[in-house]
Amino acid sequence: MSSSTVASSDAPADPKQHRRVLEALSGLLLGMFVSMLASTVVSTSLPTIIHDLDGNQTAFTWVVTATLLTTAISTPVWGKLADLTNRKLLFQLAIAIFIIATAAAGFSQTPEMLITFRAVQGIGAGGLAALSQVIMADIISPRERGRYMGLFGAVMAVATIGGPLLGGVIADTWGWRWNFFVALPVAILALIIVQSTLHLPKRTPGKTSIDYLGIVLLSIAVSLLLIWVSLAGDSFEWWSLTTVLMVGGAVVATALFIVVELRSKEPLIPLNLFKNLTFTLSVVASIATGIAMFGASVFLSQYMQLARGATPTEAGLMTIPMIGGLLVASIGVGALVTRFGRWKPYLIVGALLLIGGSYLLSTIHYDTNFVLVSIYMAMLGAGVGMTMQNLVLVVQNTTEPSRIGVASSGVTFFRSLGGTIGVSVMGAALAARVTDLVAERKDDIGVAIASLGADAPKWVEALQSGALPKVAEMPDALRTVFEGIYANGISHSFLIAVPFAVISLLAIVFLPNKPLTRMTTSERIQASEADLATVSVPEGMEVLAATGSIPTVGDAREDSDPR
Template sequence: MTHRQVMQSLTGLLMGMFVSILAGTVVSTSLPVIVSDLHGDQTSYTWVVTATLLATTISTPIWGKLADLANRKLLLQLSLLVFVVASAIAGFSQDTNMLITMRVFQGLGAGGLTALTQIVMADIISPRERGKYMGLFGAVMALGTVGGPLIGGFITDAINWRWNFFIALPFAAIAIVLIQKTLHLPVQAKRKVSIDYAGIVLLSAGVSSLLIWVSLAGKDFEWASPTSAWMVGGALIALIAFVIVELKASEPIIPLSMFKNRTFTLSVVASISVGVSMFGTSVFLAQYMQLARGANATQSGLMTIPMMAGLLIVSTIAGAMISKHGKWKAIMVIGSVLQLAGLYLLGTIHYDTNFVLVSVYMFILGAGLGMVMQNLVLIVQNAVTPAEIGVASSGIAFFRSLGGTIGVSVLGALMATKVADLMAAKSAELGAAIAGLGEKGKDLAASLASGNIPAVHSLPESVRTIIEASYGDAVAYVFIVAAPLSILTILAIVFLPNLELSSQTRHERATADAAEAGENSALIEAEENLVEVSEAAIAATPQATTENPLIRK
């Protein structure tokens, strides 16, 4: 494809990606306000995020498999439609349960957009050439990831948080039309489709049970209890059954044979850790800004710009370097080290840490993620056959989302426990501060006792400082717990095979492989025909065979 043709095809794809990023990030800075307004607690806050990640995680490999079997353009439009309709309904939520339910449907659509965007890119841009277009993707990601929180914060402060869920609707309509008009993909050969329904059910049941257990254990029941045993045991049985089903299924959701590919297996390990870092930090940094530094929603969006700037600027530069030189390993190793350093440094912050230092720490973490995250998909697509690109791409996205989902659930549970412990340690100090407020302190005391997340920026100074200190230390604790996981990313990337990047698109590779297979088949057939002719000639001249040494040989 010419540059013009690629640009035309990317138009709708970029708009679809922008919609998914915007709809996700526009509520990130508003979540503390939303959960507080809907009378939710820390568990509710965690599940508003986890519900989307869980649905994205489970649906990503399903969308990826469907992409290998059905019309990718139609699937892309369908996932976009599901995503924005769920977003619109979420805007009418009356409690956290309704919001969490709609976030599940948002996740189903997001799973399609996550998987299909990468798969369609492989259809039209070769791994080697993709760096040229990273600037475009970086610009769109910048607009969505940096602009989303700012827009969301402004809407929340100026109008109402509900409008955050409606803002993506006009963009979605434009994206669906653009994809229809501009995205032209190679025609896939039609074949009989077999969907692994048993695998879908078992995967959903196993992962969901584990995450629900992590979220509720220690609060609704003890970690070591019969309920925990039932939930964990049921989850393990479902996941073991899933593995057995995948071994026997004709069209498995996650082909276990993929794990024979060293590049795929090591990239899965790295993706799990990257998922914890990416999703975990974005969730808990928003809480740090609003609950530990007393920022409102708009200010919170502005304060997280350093991390997004690091991710976008460095990912664009790294993509251009990979495209120019074809070398990726050194860049990814450096990125994984920066990821570890960023998490460790964020684990040292307090509510009153100089914000310039916090910004530097966020930039370092963002730079590390920018050098690693998208390039993991790139090298996996480069290492597998054209027929496996869809399921391999969605597999990496699946394990990244899985890491993020488990990470947010576990770290959220740890943070809730840590906040409770820190507040209990300061109960006397907090009680005295609340008592000093007189009648105004009664409602505040009741709200804090119920576990609801407070609107810190509106609290009196005496109470605000205590709560900010507790949340600041709790967020730092979460980062320091997450940091060691990044060692896995470093080790996995170090041991990745340093394969040369292909200069062919998926369709070109498939055509070349088919032509090579055809040549090999023709050669084998010619050899078989030659053998048959020789045997016939020998059989027809037995005397000559015995007398002539050359023929006999």
């Protein structure tokens, strides 16, 4: 690489380059929009969906957890493939998988069918999440990426704000199944735009080798842990033979996974990445961010509908403060990172907001002033917006160019894993808390039912079915009792996120504060090759190289030998 090329890499991008980047990102942004829209459009109607499919709180949690689980497990696989083969083709494949699974989910007849299709949907979502980060590193330098991260933040905000609102209106007007079908035309358009606008630098293809045994062991370890968390205390006792077998199996599978990764030529998650302090601390911080992000999106929707009697449409409107905080923080901080090149102060502030938002949401009740609830949600959203993308950014900034795929997907994997475990633990805590509170308030429920007269048998049957209740449709006397129960249970579950947010802050504080480079991944690879060529060609031979008469390395060494 010439000196002029390097110099250009260190200077801010010109308007033409900016336009080319925007064209390349258009399909990428639309693909991410589809992924997020298909998830958020369902969020507000999920309590209604589970009610109509006769599912319980465990089914509600697993509809979300199944997607997060397969997203987490598939993310490092997509990342590994990104280092070995065509990244554009992989991104299109991820969109296709997502489209098919989303359409199939709309035809679900039971909670089990919905959980299955959502799991397949997560495989596509894992590809979109991992590959978007890798492709961005191909075409945008870490220093310049902040301004474009703002675009991703805007897309995320539009999908996250518009999705629940659109989903609520659709569920209330045409039925919840159309929530799954609405994203299909946009997804097809995304495929077409990616094909026509995304042009990546040519890369030397690697030899594709997938660590299948590692995938199986990782899936077993994570699945056993999540199933145990979801069912313990309900289907079996916390201290029981089943617990020993499931937890023991998860530990054994994890140990075997580590052994396999250490011996594999192409490990799913190269464990020597953890020698990089930035990667290790970013992983720890990402786990807490995942718990806050996914936990809030799942349980705030439940809070609005089950604790405040909101309809799906109203629940979408009521969660806008959290998304507003995420939008402002993501776009604003992205612009500041690009302008000044400083990232660590924003991550620290973000971690503090995660702690504050999680703790304050653990104090809410069914009648808490909604202005206060909005402030708490905005704090949590801002914390997620400041930390989520920037943790990937600092890892990409310090990782070898040839390992950008596995490093980026590694951070995304642990964020998804944190979210998966967080949602499972919070869901299990919520279910257990609700069961205890229903038992404690048995007399209040009895008095409320007795006041219903002829409608009493109908509500007794509905409550005994075990299905997730539709609180907004309950009579006032019964609704007041259950709003208090669910508010208490949901706020209690938010307390679980607080210690993880504290750990995230500690990890961020100790992150090495390295400046951001202006070189893209492709330019870094070319620079490395140029450096290698410079080492191989003796000083003073550049003129001969230009005329095509350069001797071999062996000849050069022989001519310069003083003996």
